[in-house]
Amino acid sequence: MTQPLVRAVGVVKKFGHTTVLHDVSMDVQPGQVVCLLGPSGAGKSTFLRCINHLEPLDGGQIWVDGEPIGYRVRNGKLYELRERDVAKQRRGIGMVFQRFNLFPHRTALQNVVEGPVQVRRRDQAEARKKAMALLDRVGLADKADAYPGQLSGGQQQRVAIARALAMEPKLMLFDEPTSALDPELVGEVLDVMVGLAKDGMTMIVVTHEIGFARQVADHVVFMVDGAVVETGPPSQVLDNPEHQRTQQFLAKVL
Amino acid sequence: MAAPDPTMPIVRLTHWGRWVGAAVIVGILVALGFAFADAQILWEDIPDFFAFEVMIDGLWRTLGLAVAAQAGAIVIGIVIALMGRSANPVARWFAWGYIWIFRGLPVLLQILIWYNLALVFPVISIPFVVDAPTNTVINAFAAALLGLGLNESAYMAEIIRAGLNSVDRGQIEAAQSIGMTPGKTLIRVTLPQAMRVIIPPTGNDFINMLKGTSIASVIPYVELTKAASNIASRNLEFMETLLAAAAWYMILVSIASVGQYYLERSFDAADRAHRLRNKVGRSLKLGRA
Ligand SMILES: Nc1ncnc2c1ncn2[C@@H]1O[C@H](COP(=O)(O)OP(=O)(O)O)[C@@H](O)[C@H]1O
Ligand SMILES: [Mg+2]
Numbered sequence: 001m002t003q004p005l006v007r008a009v010g011v012v013k014k015f016g017h018t019t020v021l022h023d024v025s026m027d028v029q030p031g032q033v034v035c036l037l038g039p040s041g042a043g044k045s046t047f048l049r050c051i052n053h054l055e056p057l058d059g060g061q062i063w064v065d066g067e068p069i070g071y072r073v074r075n076g077k078l079y080e081l082r083e084r085d086v087a088k089q090r091r092g093i094g095m096v097f098q099r100f101n102l103f104p105h106r107t108a109l110q111n112v113v114e115g116p117v118q119v120r121r122r123d124q125a126e127a128r129k130k131a132m133a134l135l136d137r138v139g140l141a142d143k144a145d146a147y148p149g150q151l152s153g154g155q156q157q158r159v160a161i162a163r164a165l166a167m168e169p170k171l172m173l174f175d176e177p178t179s180a181l182d183p184e185l186v187g188e189v190l191d192v193m194v195g196l197a198k199d200g201m202t203m204i205v206v207t208h209e210i211g212f213a214r215q216v217a218d219h220v221v222f223m224v225d226g227a228v229v230e231t232g233p234p235s236q237v238l239d240n241p242e243h244q245r246t247q248q249f250l251a252k253v254l
Numbered sequence: 255m256a257a258p259d260p261t262m263p264i265v266r267l268t269h270w271g272r273w274v275g276a277a278v279i280v281g282i283l284v285a286l287g288f289a290f291a292d293a294q295i296l297w298e299d300i301p302d303f304f305a306f307e308v309m310i311d312g313l314w315r316t317l318g319l320a321v322a323a324q325a326g327a328i329v330i331g332i333v334i335a336l337m338g339r340s341a342n343p344v345a346r347w348f349a350w351g352y353i354w355i356f357r358g359l360p361v362l363l364q365i366l367i368w369y370n371l372a373l374v375f376p377v378i379s380i381p382f383v384v385d386a387p388t389n390t391v392i393n394a395f396a397a398a399l400l401g402l403g404l405n406e407s408a409y410m411a412e413i414i415r416a417g418l419n420s421v422d423r424g425q426i427e428a429a430q431s432i433g434m435t436p437g438k439t440l441i442r443v444t445l446p447q448a449m450r451v452i453i454p455p456t457g458n459d460f461i462n463m464l465k466g467t468s469i470a471s472v473i474p475y476v477e478l479t480k481a482a483s484n485i486a487s488r489n490l491e492f493m494e495t496l497l498a499a500a501a502w503y504m505i506l507v508s509i510a511s512v513g514q515y516y517l518e519r520s521f522d523a524a525d526r527a528h529r530l531r532n533k534v535g536r537s538l539k540l541g542r543a
Contacts, residue, residue, distance in 0.1 A: 091433030
């Protein structure tokens, strides 16, 4: 058994007095694709945002690639990291947002080059070459000089995926990457994600696309009210759910 | 009984009100023109005063003071705006108090306080920076610069705060997700997008600053207005000299307006894309969480 790439143990997250994650634990092995399912407000986005420390935890720990996110281990203690050191940990974790969040004042190519050049301090020419290859991979080489405002939602989301991949992450987080898209544009984004999964990328995907989960997920995690209710391979959770809440949810989504 | 008939001629509505309004305006302007033509103004002297060496010196002092005060105000404004957004409560209180004081006091009063600082602090002593009698450090220029610049910095802080707030939170999260540090995020993502909101009121303020420097004439700093009144008190052609100064102010303000127009337009590429994006965004179903 290899060491898990992501190891979440007893994660607790509160907003004010409301606890939105109660004791969430999960392991993700390198190369695995985990799909997070659950009704709106279950805490899926919050959990994803805890993994790259966009939200600090109120309890428990999340380790990625042998490092506790947001902390440094010394003498058996966890020392809280400063924001700029957390930023270093985030470089290895790509994230794709529901609303794309491309930089509107930069072209598609500039969006993809931004991380390698500004954060990783890569050579400009080389970074551009790699970025072009990534845009080609998501089928948008011809849109390199377009501004996000000139692209369709599906194209923007594919640029956003390329921007995350440009940092050469070991883990990719997707928060409902197709929920803001017109139905006919969903397929083009899912195709890119299926390709990534096939290439062995470790992915945690919050999605309502049951077909996608069935096709690529190694593991499906079903969450309700800030807790994991059911987890297992898609054939089990999606086709023979044990828990009543899972059955109700799937009946609605399918 | 009338019935639809495509050959019926159409009589357009006559806008009598507009004709009357235009006639009144033109009438007033013509009357004003006659009044000035008749006034005892030696028009032919104005170009001379316009080009007087004293006048040109005053012009440069006005320009120098305005640019220095505005530039300083922008830098301090950024710092105060960032302190106002800081997680440190002491920094937030300081920013609030700073704006409260420097925006609250009249500029003239602030300039007079700086100019008379020597009365209460005969010597300025900041270790490793200065150690000198106050009245040699704070001359008329320094007092005007401090008074105008610090007052403006409080306004700039508010303009920059509004600009930073106008940037979508998702932009900051996207920057964080590719591992940008807070400083890098500010420079590469937040500030460039905040510029669209920051530039128009800043241009407005700078135009105000160009004219506002005339207040420094009281201490007396010999900027354009003071230069004009100095010339006038010698040649006694008050109106002619003041009109020459007025021409210079109009030229400065016009140049600044054109500059503002081009500066705003240089952020247009991103702006156009931004507006397009919002249009696309609205046509998508963004509601689902
Ligand atoms: N920044 C926040 N402040 C307060 N409450 C929040 C915040 N973000 C999310 N929540 C709450 O946390 C709960 C989980 O939200 P979320 O993680 O977005 O759920 P999901 O992604 O599964 O729909 C919801 O009740 C939501 O209202
Ligand atoms: Mg969500």
